[in-house]
Amino acid sequence: xxxxxxKNPIVKWVDHRLPVFTFIDHSLVTYPTPRNLNYFWNFGSLxxxxxVIMIASxxxxxxxxxxxxxxxxxxxxxxxxDVNYGWxxxxxxMNGASMFFIVVYIHIFRGMYYGSYKEPRELxxxxxxxxxxxxxxxxxxxxxLPWGQMSFWGATVITNLFSVIPFFGETIVxxxxxxxxxxxxxxxxxxxxxxxxxxxxxxxxxxxxxALHTHKSNNPLGIDIKGDKDEIPFHPYxxxxxxxxxxxxxxxxxxxxxxxxxxxxxxxxxxxxxxxVTPPHIVPEWYFLxxxxxxxxxxxxxxxVWGFLPVIIPAxxxxxxxxxxxxxxxxxxxxxxxxxxxxxxxRPTYFWLFWLFVIDTIVLGFVGAKPAEGTWLLVGRLATLYxxxxxxxxxxxxxxxxxxxxxxxxxxxxxxxxxxxESS
Amino acid sequence: MIRLxxxxxxxxxxxxxxxxxxxxxxxxxxGNSAPPDKQSWTTNGLFGHFDRQQLxxxxxxxxxVCSSCHSVRLIYYRNLAxxxxxxxxxxxxxxxxxxxxxPNEEGETHDDxxxxxxxxxxxDKIVLPYPNDLASRAANGGALPPDLSLxxxxxxxxxxxxxALLTGYKDAPSNFKLSEDMHYNPYFSGSQxxxxxxxxxxxxxxxxxxxxxxxxxxxxxxxxxxxxxxPELEERKRLGLKVMLFLLVFSAMLYAVxxxxxAKLH
Amino acid sequence: MATKDDSQNSDxxxxxxxxKRDFLLYSTVAVGAVGAVAATxxxxxxxxxxxxxxxxxxxxxxxxxxxxGQSITAIWRGKxxxxxxxxxxxxxxxxxxxxxxxxxxxxxxxxxxxxxxxxLVGICTHLGCIPSGQKGGDVxxxxxxxxxxxxxxxxxxxxxxxxxxAPKNLEIPPYKFTGEANIVIG
Numbered sequence: 001x002x003x004x005x006x007k008n009p010i011v012k013w014v015d016h017r018l019p020v021f022t023f024i025d026h027s028l029v030t031y032p033t034p035r036n037l038n039y040f041w042n043f044g045s046l047x048x049x050x051x052v053i054m055i056a057s058x059x060x061x062x063x064x065x066x067x068x069x070x071x072x073x074x075x076x077x078x079x080x081x082d083v084n085y086g087w088x089x090x091x092x093x094m095n096g097a098s099m100f101f102i103v104v105y106i107h108i109f110r111g112m113y114y115g116s117y118k119e120p121r122e123l124x125x126x127x128x129x130x131x132x133x134x135x136x137x138x139x140x141x142x143x144x145l146p147w148g149q150m151s152f153w154g155a156t157v158i159t160n161l162f163s164v165i166p167f168f169g170e171t172i173v174x175x176x177x178x179x180x181x182x183x184x185x186x187x188x189x190x191x192x193x194x195x196x197x198x199x200x201x202x203x204x205x206x207x208x209x210x211a212l213h214t215h216k217s218n219n220p221l222g223i224d225i226k227g228d229k230d231e232i233p234f235h236p237y238x239x240x241x242x243x244x245x246x247x248x249x250x251x252x253x254x255x256x257x258x259x260x261x262x263x264x265x266x267x268x269x270x271x272x273x274x275x276x277v278t279p280p281h282i283v284p285e286w287y288f289l290x291x292x293x294x295x296x297x298x299x300x301x302x303x304x305v306w307g308f309l310p311v312i313i314p315a316x317x318x319x320x321x322x323x324x325x326x327x328x329x330x331x332x333x334x335x336x337x338x339x340x341x342x343x344x345x346x347r348p349t350y351f352w353l354f355w356l357f358v359i360d361t362i363v364l365g366f367v368g369a370k371p372a373e374g375t376w377l378l379v380g381r382l383a384t385l386y387x388x389x390x391x392x393x394x395x396x397x398x399x400x401x402x403x404x405x406x407x408x409x410x411x412x413x414x415x416x417x418x419x420x421x422e423s424s
Numbered sequence: 425m426i427r428l429x430x431x432x433x434x435x436x437x438x439x440x441x442x443x444x445x446x447x448x449x450x451x452x453x454x455g456n457s458a459p460p461d462k463q464s465w466t467t468n469g470l471f472g473h474f475d476r477q478q479l480x481x482x483x484x485x486x487x488x489v490c491s492s493c494h495s496v497r498l499i500y501y502r503n504l505a506x507x508x509x510x511x512x513x514x515x516x517x518x519x520x521x522x523x524x525x526x527p528n529e530e531g532e533t534h535d536d537x538x539x540x541x542x543x544x545x546x547x548d549k550i551v552l553p554y555p556n557d558l559a560s561r562a563a564n565g566g567a568l569p570p571d572l573s574l575x576x577x578x579x580x581x582x583x584x585x586x587x588a589l590l591t592g593y594k595d596a597p598s599n600f601k602l603s604e605d606m607h608y609n610p611y612f613s614g615s616q617x618x619x620x621x622x623x624x625x626x627x628x629x630x631x632x633x634x635x636x637x638x639x640x641x642x643x644x645x646x647x648x649x650x651x652x653x654x655p656e657l658e659e660r661k662r663l664g665l666k667v668m669l670f671l672l673v674f675s676a677m678l679y680a681v682x683x684x685x686x687a688k689l690h
Numbered sequence: 691m692a693t694k695d696d697s698q699n700s701d702x703x704x705x706x707x708x709x710k711r712d713f714l715l716y717s718t719v720a721v722g723a724v725g726a727v728a729a730t731x732x733x734x735x736x737x738x739x740x741x742x743x744x745x746x747x748x749x750x751x752x753x754x755x756x757x758x759g760q761s762i763t764a765i766w767r768g769k770x771x772x773x774x775x776x777x778x779x780x781x782x783x784x785x786x787x788x789x790x791x792x793x794x795x796x797x798x799x800x801x802x803x804x805x806x807x808x809x810l811v812g813i814c815t816h817l818g819c820i821p822s823g824q825k826g827g828d829v830x831x832x833x834x835x836x837x838x839x840x841x842x843x844x845x846x847x848x849x850x851x852x853x854x855x856a857p858k859n860l861e862i863p864p865y866k867f868t869g870e871a872n873i874v875i876g
Contacts, residue, residue: 035689060733064740077498077574080656082741085732087656088663232689240678240685243722247675254671258664259470262577270578270653271570280613362442502745547745674725677718684711 004030027213032231033238034219036411040114041217041238042245043107048205049246050100055198057093058142065145067191069184072147073272091261097139098264099253101287104132112333113354115342116218122334124211129331131204134197136288141194143285147187148269153282155182155190161295164317181275221407221414222342229412281371289368290361295323296372297384322384329391336391338399346405350398357390458610460581460588463643467583467650472661474651476508481630482648483507485641487517488628490572493564493619495552496652498573502546506655507648511546518544521551565605567618576646577653583646585611590642593621748876753807756871761824763812766875770812770820771863772836773873776847780834781805784848791852794859798848801862809873810849811863814838816856821845836860 004025006012015021064083066075079086108128111117117125144155159176163169178185216225225231256263264286268279284292298318313321329336344351360383367380408414466475483504486496501521504514525542527533533540544551553569554560561568576582588611596608596616606616623638630636650657739747749766753773756762761774784798802808814821816838822828823836823845831837831844833852838845843854850859865875 056733060736063737074498078740078742081498081503082743084735084738084740086736086740087660088732089736091660236685237689240682244675244678244682247671247678251668251671251675254664254667258660258667261660267578267580267582270574366445500742500745545750547742670725674718674721677714677721680714681718684714 027234028239029233029235031213031234032225032228033217033234034225034230034411035232035237036219036221036415037217037238037241038220039241039245040106040110040220042242043103043110044212045242046103046245046249047100047107049249050096050103051198051201051205054093054096054100055202057089057096058195058198060089061093062195065191067145067188069147069187069273072145072187076146088257091257095253095256095261095264097142098256098285098287099249100135101139103249104135105287108132109358112357113344114218114220115222115337115339115344117334118337118342119334120215121211121218124208124215125334126331127204127208127211129327131201131208133327134201134204138194138197138201139285139287141190141197143269144182144187144190145194146269147273149271149273149277149279150266150269150282150284152182152273152275153279154284155186157282158284159186161316161320164314164320183275218342219411220343220345221411222346223407223411226410227412230410283369286365286369289366290364291323291326291368293364293368293380294326294384294387295319296368297377297380298322299381322388326387329388333391333395336395338396339402339404340399341404341407346407347398347402348405349402353390353394353398357387360386360390457613457615458588458592460584460611463584463587465583465647465650467647467654467657470661470665473658474507475647477632478644478647479507479651480509481632481634481641482644482646482651484631485623485628485645486572486648489622489641490645491550491553493553493560493569495554495571496550496573497552497571499550499652500546501544501548501550503655505546507651514546518546518548523548523551565618569619572649572652574653576650582653583650586649587642587646589617590621590623590646591638748874750868750872750874752872754871758806763824764875766811766863771875772808772810772812772824772849772860774808774810774847776806776808780847783834784846784850787846787848787850793851794857796850796859801848801850801859803865803867807873808847808849809863809865809875811861812836813861814840814843814856815851815858815860816841816843816854821860 003022006015006021011021061079064075064079064086066072076090079090081087083089111125111128140154140158144151159173159182162176163173165172174180176186177183178189266283266285283289296319298315339347339350341347344354363379363383364387367376367383370376372380408417466473466478486494501514501518504517505511509517521544522541523544524533524539528540554563557568576586579585589609592609592611593607594610596602600608600615602608602616606618607620608615609617623641625638626636627638628636628641634640654660747767749764749771751764751773753762753775756773756775758775758777759780761772764771764773781798787798789795789797798805812820812824817840819838819840821836821838821843823830829837829839831853833844833846835847835849835852836845837843838854838856841855843856844852845856845860846852848859849862851857863875865873867873
């Protein structure tokens with residue numbers, strides 16, 4: 001890794017004292033990247049850009065928002081009506097949250113398909129899971145702030161879940177509420193934490209990128225870099241490709257902002273919070289729906305066998321455990337997947353299981369929006385069961401017994417081979 | 425391995441299926457009520473805009489019929505300039521309107537228990553029919569006429585729903601158990617609503633001479649409520665078109681640059 | 691840079707290709723820069739006074755109950771405004787002041803629309819305190835106008851600085867008469 005020589009005297013002066021320019025050159029310009037990355041590798045940079053958009057729009061919204069139960073709803077409507085371009089910044093922030101999750105879900109599924117979580121990138125994957133958890137906390141806190149019906153009742157339902165903690169449950173819930181129900185102290189606290197968490201996400205993203213740069217990116221073939229022929233400098237190849245990706249993303253994102261700004265939202269949140277009136281259907285935002293389905297899937301008096309002793313766990317507790325496990329289990333994915341081959345392109349059995357898993361999470365999403373009864377409950381239970389079966393049973397087994405396809409010699413060999421095929 | 429073209433076709437089909445499933449669940453009605461008919465609103469679509477003549481008629485319906493029970497507490501009198509009223513016309517509208525005055529020189533806000541009033545100004549909010557929810561319920565047999573400022577955003581398929589509700593009153597079917605003081609309306613959740621049919625033919629004499637049928641008044645007041653909920657709609661769609669056009673051109677240029685850069689590799 | 695193009699194009703074509711490449715890149719960057727600047731505008735504009743603030747930017751006052759020699763303090767855009775119905779003696783006294791004696795020379799005619807109505811922003815031009823002189827028993831300073839207790843600025847009965855550290859006369863806000871004794875400030 002040769003140190004670049006700078007010609008510009010100002011650049012040289014600064015870089016000698018604080019090597020920012022060398023750092024940028026090293027990590028964004030000459031940084032070696034596999035030459036065969038496809039467009040699914042755009043979603044990491046997109047996620048970073050959405051984070052910046054969310055922080056910028058959020059800070060401007062915070063200039064006009066009032067976190068007091070008597071004024072919160074009206075302060076948001078004031079932003080929509082009286083603040084110059086307030087409607088635009090609010091809709092950017094609101095739809096940006098949904099975009100953030102769309103981008104991150106695709107980013108995660110990319111990782112699961114191509115085995116990007118495998119050695120030596122396990123920690124990169126785990127930091128990613130923590131970013132995801134922080135995102136969910138941030139989104140949950142943020143949704144409470146407009147103080148609509150869903151804000152209030154969603155907050156009530158989710159904070160109540162913590163009462164399942166043995167012995168300290170009720171105390172913890174009152175601590176979360178800073179009171180005996182979701183009320184003004186809760187709202188004020190949630191505003192403070194919602195402002196704080198994105199900067200924690202920023203820090204986690206820094207760690208995530210540091211881990212990434214240590215062993216560089218995975219690639220669609222899932223095979224290691226073997227030589228210089230396999231790599232190309234990040235600039236101009238991936239800067240150009242990422243820029244194009246941002247253009248397409250903005251078309252998608254701003255299409256919603258300008259023409260369907262309430263597509264992802266819940267009409268009930270345009271009604272001011274009323275602690276005495278519960279909406280007929282309490283639904284979280286779409287990106288939480290699969291977890292909501294898992295939460296409500298567990299039957300009453302779920303009997304679990306620990307060792308040899310049957311233990312009866314109430315449905316609510318089991319639901320909470322299932323919901324959190326569904327995410328925390330992903331941390332163990334690098335070890336649950338026993339396959340030596342990374343990319344599903346070369347794993348014919350896992351290929352179908354992966355897509356089944358994706359469909360399963362989409363089904364869980366639909367179930368989460370429906371009332372927890374009848375056919376939907378049955379579908380939800382089956383989908384929840386499959387989710388855990390996939391992770392805990394199928395992944396380890398398939399990895400061991402699957403007949404994988406032969407891997408190419410190297411990335412450059414595969415690319416050259418593809419070129420030869422295409423030009424013939 | 426599955427050929428790239430089939431992969432892309434599968435992806436497109438899946439996305440389309442996903443989108444239609446989501447779309448149908450959105451445009452349905454909520455809960456146990458009839459789905460409203462789809463109306464055509466001038467605000468629909470990429471080129472959605474307000475018909476200010478209609479909005480003025482809608483304001484007239486709200487002001488003369490609905491405002492006795494329903495508030496629009498997010499709207500100021502000065503907002504009426506956006507639907508085409510001149511400042512003189514607004515002054516005329518608020519000519520007889522009084523609002524509670526701030527403390528006078530002695531710091532009093534009430535005289536003999538009655539609030540001291542002052543003439544309304546354009547920067548005042550449109551006056552509420554009742555001072556608070558309890559007074560509202562007391563005057564309406566326990567039912568609470570909701571604020572209408574955001575109604576078309578606060579209901580699934582809001583505008584179509586409001587119009588269907590206003591025009592949907594009919595006699596209850598023989599096997600339907602109608603509670604006391606309730607009215608049958610299949611578009612309302614549970615099919616019975618405390619509000620009696622608010623509109624009747626020629627209930628309002630339109631200033632522009634349009635015939636005031638129930639259908640007409642309902643369309644007009646619903647269009648007015650689309651405006652109260654989304655006053656930024658026109659600016660939003662206009663700016664949106666410019667932004668989309670810019671992004672299409674810009675993305676095409678970015679794609680060309682990308683291809684140009686990558687051509688070096690082969 | 692060895693490319694497939696070399697073997698297919700003559701030298702002339704390759705030069706044109708290079709400048710075509712540059713043109714595309716430069717124009718894309720330029721379009722992107724324009725877009726980026728345009729994108730920041732809503733964020734900046736959102737910090738300008740909002741519509742509800744602008745709606746309160748004018749204050750209307752009915753001054754018909756004011757008597758000669760009486761002053762009232764009104765609020766305009768969150769600031770105090772001194773309005774005084776001046777007596778004939780007061781008007782005469784300020785007309786006699788020599789402009790050379792003034793730190794901030796301005797004739798009284800330039801400061802009022804109707805001589806009996808003096809409208810001033812009641813904020814001392816030194817460091818922003820509110821001068822006394824509005825009420826009957828207040829200290830009015832050596833020039834029978836207003837006196838700022840913070841650092842001792844004396845203003846005359848036209849609101850002009852006569853003694854003390856203030857650099858400028860008390861500001862005249864924009865106002866117009868909508869009737870005999872009705873004004874709109876702002």
